[in-house]
Amino acid sequence: MQEDKLRHLLGLHLHGRMSAAETEELNALLQDESNEALFISLLTDMMATSAGGEDYDPVRWEAVRQRILDADAGTPVVPLRRTWWKWAAAAVVAGLLAVGGLKYFGREQEKLPPAAVSMDGRYRNDVPPGGNHATLLLANGQEIVLDTAAEGKLAQQGGTRISKLQNGQLAYNDEHSTFAARNVLTTPRGGQYRLTLSDGTNVWLNAASVLRYPTAFVGPERVVELTGEAYFEVAKDASRPFVVKTDGGTDVKVTGTHFNVSAYEEQPAQVVTLLEGAVTVNQRQLEPGQQAVSQNGTIRISPADTEQAVAWKNGFFSFSDADIKTVMQELERWYDVKIKYEANVSGLRFGGGMQRSLPLTSVLKILERYQVKFKVEGRVITVIQ
Known part of the structure; x- marks a missing residue:
């Protein structure tokens, strides 16, 4: 009914x-x-x-x-x-x-009929989507697998209590600590995680990412280090700027704002997208709705599609004029698979969105409607046409 x-x-x-x-x-x-x-x-x-x-x-x-x-x-x-x-x-x-x-840019592509549902034996198995998976490394070298850790207190470092909340989120509760230990939160391929830092800043960490941060912020700046991708909702504190440093040399400085940082090592550029508030990226000012693209030592500021930038956080893939390798790179991280190419599909472009909660073969079937086919064997996805 x-x-x-x-x-x-x-x-x-x-x-x-x-x-x-x-x-x-x-x-x-x-x-x-x-x-x-x-x-x-x-x-x-x-x-x-x-x-x-x-x-x-x-x-x-x-x-x-x-x-x-x-x-x-x-x-x-x-x-x-x-x-x-x-x-x-x-x-x-x-x-x-x-x-x-889907089309080949440079010439319009004649529309083809949808691919048949039958996979002709090419899909030998399916792969489930990623989920909330992460490992926490404490200052004393202890590793905690957060997937299986029980709710409640996980550790105490100085005056900071580290807990896993009922919703699975990691939280730091600082009771005016003067001691700051270094912790590292790592998400694997196929993982994501959310945490609240000791100052109340909320961070969503995307797949295959690493965040290094203190258990308490005791200096004039609140500094964290990121490899991969994360979305930040920074707690306001005008007296202590919040700084995100990346391995590629990008420094994002704010006092309280919402922004996304994409800084994967395998990507040619690092991208900072501002949704709310104000940030400086290597001393260049951004306004809401703008993004800074840092590549080869230069920064280019342009209008941004903010919803696309944080689609991953909201549970979706979102692409705009993306080549097939960019699309497959996202799938590789989220489904923890390896991508192989037996066909030249460099001219194929993609724009649109899909749920990240779909199993892998459902996503591939969408892509297979035009000019590309796949073979699935274990966790190896081969582009064959």
């Missing part, structure tokens, strides 16, 4: 034919996060069915996506606090648009 009702209301919403009462009813259903799995399943199915039919129209679905994103445009909310289902719906539709929009 619930599924039928939700499917009916979604159909009306996606085609712009809802009454005020029906809009209120849909909102009530979707405010309940227990409906999330059902909602994603229904919407994805509806999108895929349309994409496979002759009535598929990318322009129409782009209008649907924009209508979803604009649904709360007049509501005074903190940036990126959009109701979860609106972001999810827009990302699903964007994923559909990506399926219909």
